[in-house]
Amino acid sequence: MIEKKKIAVVGSTGAQGGGLVGAILSDKEGAFSARAITRDARSDKALALAKAGAEVVSADLNDLESVKRAFDGAYGAYCVTFYWDHFSPEKEAAHATALAKAAKAAGVQHVIWSTLEDTRRWVPLSDNRMPTLMGKYKVPHFDAKGEAEHFFTDQGLPVTFLLTSFYWDNFIHFGMGPKKSPEGNLVLTLPMGGKKLAGIASEDIGKCAYGIFKRGKEFIGKTVGIAGEHLTGTQMASAMSRALGREVRYQDISCDAYRGLGFPGAEDLGNMFQFYKEFEQMFCERRDPGFSRSLNPELQTFAAWLSRNASRIPIA
Numbered sequence: 001m002i003e004k005k006k007i008a009v010v011g012s013t014g015a016q017g018g019g020l021v022g023a024i025l026s027d028k029e030g031a032f033s034a035r036a037i038t039r040d041a042r043s044d045k046a047l048a049l050a051k052a053g054a055e056v057v058s059a060d061l062n063d064l065e066s067v068k069r070a071f072d073g074a075y076g077a078y079c080v081t082f083y084w085d086h087f088s089p090e091k092e093a094a095h096a097t098a099l100a101k102a103a104k105a106a107g108v109q110h111v112i113w114s115t116l117e118d119t120r121r122w123v124p125l126s127d128n129r130m131p132t133l134m135g136k137y138k139v140p141h142f143d144a145k146g147e148a149e150h151f152f153t154d155q156g157l158p159v160t161f162l163l164t165s166f167y168w169d170n171f172i173h174f175g176m177g178p179k180k181s182p183e184g185n186l187v188l189t190l191p192m193g194g195k196k197l198a199g200i201a202s203e204d205i206g207k208c209a210y211g212i213f214k215r216g217k218e219f220i221g222k223t224v225g226i227a228g229e230h231l232t233g234t235q236m237a238s239a240m241s242r243a244l245g246r247e248v249r250y251q252d253i254s255c256d257a258y259r260g261l262g263f264p265g266a267e268d269l270g271n272m273f274q275f276y277k278e279f280e281q282m283f284c285e286r287r288d289p290g291f292s293r294s295l296n297p298e299l300q301t302f303a304a305w306l307s308r309n310a311s312r313i314p315i316a
């Protein structure tokens with residue numbers, strides 16, 4: 001029997017990593033096996049992954065030695081960090097450094113770094129169209145990931161930079177779904193004007209990553225962008241109306257108003273939406289749904305995602 005190549009998956013109990021582990025496990029005849037990395041191998045999610053056939057290994061990105069052990073013997077590593085757990089670009093950098101060092105120590109042959117644009121390449125700190133945050137960022141959770149790319153290249157690693165997109169799951173988990181107006185109408189509020197948002201079902205990110213691993217060396221040293229569809233707020237509201245069986249209206253607000261909403265991360269997200277809006281063409285061109293489907297033939301459209309998930313969107 002030919003031994004399968006192990007892919008060590010960070011965040012295996014979460015959205016991106018979970019999609020990748022699922023894709024590897026469903027491809028029973030495939031050349032890869034899944035090593036699911038979690039901080040708690042006894043959690044319900046970790047036990048479910050073990051039951052489904054993954055090798056479950058404990059590691060914490062705050063503990064370099066544990067990540068080295070988790071990557072040891074792996075052919076590939078899927079590397080993602082968790083900005084919204086701590087809201088700290090510095091911590092994200094420290095975690096990316098640990099991932100790169102561990103991949104180097106383990107001699108991993110293909111690393112995928114889940115990344116986003118360092119928006120300061122397009123909007124330098126001196127550009128006042130949006131506020132500078134935390135002293136040196138425009139969109140901290142983007143900039144920190146883009147900046148961290150050098151940790152992987154500095155180590156001389158065989159790396160693919162995977163540019164992800166806005167999760168449609170944010171309409172379920174991130175409080176971004178339609179809300180009831182005082183008149184009782186459902187309103188989807190986003191500061192996107194009439195511009196298109198590159199979105200994706202979060203599990204499809206991991207499935208596209210699997211497509212990248214399957215294509216061997218083809219994308220090593222390259223940046224690859226993915227999205228399920230590019231849609232305006234009006235188009236997303238119409239699709240939601242069809243899926244929910246009641247009208248959802250799109251309401252545009254200014255990025256300034258969004259930044260002022262007051263919830264943790266509102267300024268970061270306000271700047272993010274402004275970046276999406278003002279660099280719509282570049283951002284969408286870098287994330288071609290046709291190409292994404294070539295990596296993941298099961299790639300969902302927004303309507304397909306809604307047909308499975310609309311009932312999970314909380315509507316107060």
Ligand SMILES: NC(=O)c1ccc[n+]([C@@H]2O[C@H](COP(=O)([O-])OP(=O)(O)OC[C@H]3O[C@@H](n4cnc5c(N)ncnc54)[C@H](OP(=O)(O)O)[C@@H]3O)[C@@H](O)[C@H]2O)c1
Pocket residue numbers: 010011012013014015016017037038039040043046059060061062080081082083084085141164165166167168170202
């Ligand atoms: N929301 C969006 O639209 C969007 C779009 C693009 C990119 N992103 C980025 O996606 C990233 C998060 O990825 P995700 O959504 O896949 O994550 P997720 O679903 O929130 O969680 C992934 C898993 O990571 C594990 N984890 C957390 N801290 C860890 C640590 N210190 N060491 C080891 N494992 C740890 C946790 O597993 P255990 O509890 O089992 O350890 C968690 O279940 C963020 O950085 C975000 O900026 C988000």
